[in-house]
Amino acid sequence: MAAGGGPIRFLTRWAALGLALAAGVAGAAEAPRLSALIWIAPGHEAAALTHQPAMCLKGGGTDAEVQTGAALFNAPMLLGGQAARADMSCASCHSNGRRNPHFHLDGVSAEPGTADVSSSFFSLARANGRFDPKPIPDLSVPGKVSRDPATGALERFLRGLIVEEFSGREPSPAALAALAAYVRAIGDCGGAAEQPRRLADQAALVRLSVTAAERLAAAGDAGTAAIAVAGARHQLGLINERYAGPALARERKRLLAASRALQPLAQARAPGPEELRRWLAGFERDLMPLLARSEARSLYDEVRARNWIAQNRAD
Template sequence: MDRKSAILITFAAAAFGLSACAAQHSQLSLRETAWLAADGQLEALSSEPHVDREALFVAAMDSELADHYASPESLRNDLLVGEFLFEAPLLLGGQAAKAGISCHSCHVNGTDNPHFLFPAISGEAGTADTTHSFFSKSLGNQTFDPIVIPDLTMADKVDHSMKSGELEAFLTTIIIGEFSGAAAPSSTLAPIATYVRALRLSGPRQEPIRNPRSLTQDFADLRLAVDQAMHRARNAESELAALLLSSGQSQIRSIHERVNRTSHTHLRNWLIERSREMGALRQRLNARDPDAQNQLAALQERLRSMPDITDAEADSLYNPEVLAKALRQ
């Protein structure tokens, strides 16, 4: 089998969440295992580096960023939107979107990811070949030259000042050049740039605290993403609203994969219904359907009256003990 065929087979496995571990053990079908080193999976899947949203906001308010926003609330909203887009595979497009890889996959909560290990793309764990033709149609250099994934909270060669616009140009190069995605309009690029600037302004996280992955927090973020989608739809930013819903769908998939398929089938089915609803809403938004806002409001109400999740976390893959056992099998 040649190298290209091997890469394509690996990608097919990643795209459908069928990593080697998941293929052998049906109870562990987490999509993320396709790009995580085996010896780091428990840490990577059970916890993430802490990110303080309030600290990001304060850092942004104390910078030139604040001068470019009409109000503190609009800045706070853009920070949230930027964070959710950072976690949206559809933003990158191409093979990354099919595999479920987002900016967050490599830069977890804006830091690096020492456990990232995508077959044929990474060298050692924590590295990636950013000029690999598998992801990039234009930057592929036919040379395997992975680099260490950078921590976005630390200084680099890109000028982050608003005046230079260098960060926006760099982000565009990543989306279009590195991942073969579609050019993002300014309404989409602006909040991502604001989020990345705030990460840098808040400073590097020395020995960052890791927070446990939480079903409750993931649901709270899902509702926030949909609330922001509604806000953008009301501001006639339909394309951005649709992209936020795609981030919500990715979040739903992550939750669905972790919830116990035997004891919580009702919750899993409810999640599937909400994901399908979001998919239909994305089409309505992209088509500028005037009824889309009413449908979004209905979705918000359903998310507020979701099934009880009190007992779902204990026997799910959010529980580190359950996760560790599944990884060992």
């Protein structure tokens, strides 16, 4: 493995994961690392970092429960164990609720876009001892699990997935209902394939997560509210990674401060809806304009992202 000032290598995935786990989210602020690369197939980095499957939600995605579900779908803390520690969420495999064709994790995947969800990497409870990767399904397409709300099959499936396959904590009824509502709302965009990845995507998830936390906290679901707040911090971390290099140090400092301000709210027994609203107002007023101004100098810019990958690729 390259050491010192040399290029970091994508190929030592488990080593990279170990480093990421050791560094922790905040500690990795200066490191030139993009956490999603841990589960991206070699050679797919540029495609995975610059584009994502198109997202269309039925009904425009304005329903509050669907929005809460979208926040949880992108929140690593909904999952437990290794998945959560690697900052992985439902969206790591089902990007935008669709399918991540670039997903690859050693010991979990065969070809890119496949995963063995009953791998002991995720959970010992459901580990079946067989290496059994399956294609990651596009959730906009009706699949094996009935989406009919009357049967409750989707809710039961999602509970099993979270608790048994991903070692997550028992989800609250509100969390399960929201996640199921989101899965049912995922549309296929009339066949449109891809859209670029932008700051706006992460910013939208920050808003969705904090708003979901507000709603859950107001309803007395403190545990799920904390998962959503941690999800907002995760999205801030993803923005932080893209604002790499000395020229964007100010942006990173402000991102870190914003994330730290959320920390007590993620840990509080019941984050106050009022405090969450205030945080979000500050994010829109103080941080978003700064980030938007320098987006073209960040790794959200496609050319910069491709150059960054070329420079950091192993050999």
